[in-house]
Amino acid sequence: MTGDVLGQVHRDEWGRLLGRLIRTSGRPDLAEDALAEAFAQAAAQWPTDPPANPAGWLAATAQRRLVDAQRSEIRRRAPQFRSAVVAAAAPPPDRPSLPGDDVDDRLALLFMATHPALADEVRPALALRFVLGVPTESIATLFLVPTATMAARLTRAKRRLADVGAAFRVPDVAAWPDRVDDVARALYLAFTAVYVPGDDAARRLADAAEVVRLAVLAADLMPSSDVLQALAALVQLHHARRDARFADDDVPVLLAQQDRTRWRADETATALRRLTALAPTDGYVEELRLQALIAAFHNTAVTAGDTEWAGIARAYRRLEALTGSPIVRLNRAVAEGEAHGAMAGLAVLRAVGERLPGHHRVELVRAELLLRDGRDAEARLALTAALAAAPNGPERRHIAARLRELT
Numbered sequence: 469m470t471g472d473v474l475g476q477v478h479r480d481e482w483g484r485l486l487g488r489l490i491r492t493s494g495r496p497d498l499a500e501d502a503l504a505e506a507f508a509q510a511a512a513q514w515p516t517d518p519p520a521n522p523a524g525w526l527a528a529t530a531q532r533r534l535v536d537a538q539r540s541e542i543r544r545r546a547p548q549f550r551s552a553v554v555a556a557a558a559p560p561p562d563r564p565s566l567p568g569d570d571v572d573d574r575l576a577l578l579f580m581a582t583h584p585a586l587a588d589e590v591r592p593a594l595a596l597r598f599v600l601g602v603p604t605e606s607i608a609t610l611f612l613v614p615t616a617t618m619a620a621r622l623t624r625a626k627r628r629l630a631d632v633g634a635a636f637r638v639p640d641v642a643a644w645p646d647r648v649d650d651v652a653r654a655l656y657l658a659f660t661a662v663y664v665p666g667d668d669a670a671r672r673l674a675d676a677a678e679v680v681r682l683a684v685l686a687a688d689l690m691p692s693s694d695v696l697q698a699l700a701a702l703v704q705l706h707h708a709r710r711d712a713r714f715a716d717d718d719v720p721v722l723l724a725q726q727d728r729t730r731w732r733a734d735e736t737a738t739a740l741r742r743l744t745a746l747a748p749t750d751g752y753v754e755e756l757r758l759q760a761l762i763a764a765f766h767n768t769a770v771t772a773g774d775t776e777w778a779g780i781a782r783a784y785r786r787l788e789a790l791t792g793s794p795i796v797r798l799n800r801a802v803a804e805g806e807a808h809g810a811m812a813g814l815a816v817l818r819a820v821g822e823r824l825p826g827h828h829r830v831e832l833v834r835a836e837l838l839l840r841d842g843r844d845a846e847a848r849l850a851l852t853a854a855l856a857a858a859p860n861g862p863e864r865r866h867i868a869a870r871l872r873e874l875t
Contacts, residue, residue: 474514477523482503483573485526485530486598487573488527488573492531493534496580496636497627502530502531502537506526507601510522510525510529577599579638581594581599582647582651584650585634586625586628588653592654592657593610593611593618595654595655596678600678607622610658649695653752655683659703669713673710679703680703680707687700695756698746698757701740704738704739705763706763707732713726720863728770740768758790761779762780781807784797798817800816801814804816810838811841817834826853827857828855831857844874848874851870
C-alpha cells in the first residue's frame with residue numbers, strides 16, 4: 469500500500485476516528501496520541517502488509533493503544549483516578565440526534581477544540597489538529613512558532629480539556645450562538661494567519677487549503693449557521709484566486725495584476741451561493757458577510773477595470789462602523805481612492821496614520837494615492853518611509869521594486 473493511500477485515509481478518516489476515540493474514552497489527550505501512534509504504525513507496516521479495511525485497521529489499532537495508555541495511567545495514579553476514567557468513558561446522556569455518529573463526532577471535535585476554557589490563540593491550532601489531523605510541524609509553521617513551542621501548546625490544551633472535564637458532545641442548540649461564534653473566530657484566525665505575507669508560497673497555499681477545508685466542513689456540518697456559511701464563503705472566495713496570487717519568486721501579485729483566467733470559477737460560484745443566501749444583519753456574522761461581499765466584488769469582475777469600487781467602499785464603511793478597525797479603514801482608503809478619486813482616499817487615510825503610526829502599509833497606500841494624484845515626489849518619500857518600516861520578505865521586495873520604478 470502506497471503512502472498516497474495512507475495520506476488519503478488520513479485526510480478522510482482522521483476526524484472521524486479521533487472523534488470515536490474521544491467519545492468512548494473522554495480523554496482527548498490520550499486519544500490523539502493513540503491515533504497518531506496508529507498512523508505511525510501503519511506507515512511502517514502497510515507497505516508490506518496492507519489491510520483489507522484501512523479505516524477499520526486504524527480504529528482497532530488506535531483503540532488498543534488507547535486502552536494500553538489508560539491502563540498505564542491508572543497504574544501510575546492514585547486509586548481514585550480509576551473512577552474518573554470509568555466515568556469519563558461513559559457515553560454522554562441525551563446526545564443530540566444528528567445524521568450519523570461520524571458527523572456528530574466531527575462537530576463535537578470542533579466544539580471541543582474551541583472550548584471556552586482554552587486560550588484564544590490555541591483554538592485554531594487545536595481545531596486543525598483534532599478535526600483534520602494536520603501535523604504539529606505544519607501548524608507551527610502556519611502560526612510562525614517553533615515546532616516544540618506548538619507541540620507544548622497543544623499538549624497543554626489537551627490537558628486543560630481533561631482537567632476541566634470538557635464534555636465531548638455537541639452543545640445544546642440554545643448554546644449554539646456563542647459557541648458557533650467561537651468556532652468561526654478560531655477558523656478565521658487560522659485563515660488570516662495563512663495570508664500574513666511571507667516566503668514559501670507553495671507551503672502557504674497548502675496551509676490555506678487545510679484551513680479552507682475545515683471551514684467548509686464546519687459550514688456543511690452546520691448548514692443552519694449563518695456565521696459559518698459567511699466564513700466558508702469568505703475563505704472560498706479568497707482561495708479561489710490561489711493560482712494567481714504569487715509570482716515564481718514568491719512575491720505576491722497585486723490583485724489588479726493577477727491573471728484572472730487562473731481564478732477558480734467553480735469555487736467562486738459555490739461561495740456565491742452561500743453568500744447570496746445570507747441577509748444583512750449585525751454582529752460577527754455581518755463582519756464576515758461584508759468581507760465575503762467585498763471579495764465577491766473582486767472575484768466577479770472580469771477585469772480589474774470592471775471592479776465595482778463604489779460597492780466595495782460602501783461595504784468597507786459599514787465594516788468600519790461595526791469593527792472600528794484601523795486596518796479596515798486602511799482598506800477603505802484604497803477603495804474610496806478607486807471609487808471617488810485620490811483625494812477622497814487620502815482624506816480617509818489621515819486618521820489611519822494617527823492610529824498606526826509608522827506602519828509600512830499606511831505609507832505604501834499613501835504612496836499609491838499620491839501617485840494617482842500626480843504627486844510623484846511625495847509618493848517617493850512615502851515609499852521610502854514604507855521601505856524603512858517594512859519587515860524582510862516579499863512585501864519589502866515589492867516596495868523596493870516599486871521605488872526603483874519611480875527613480
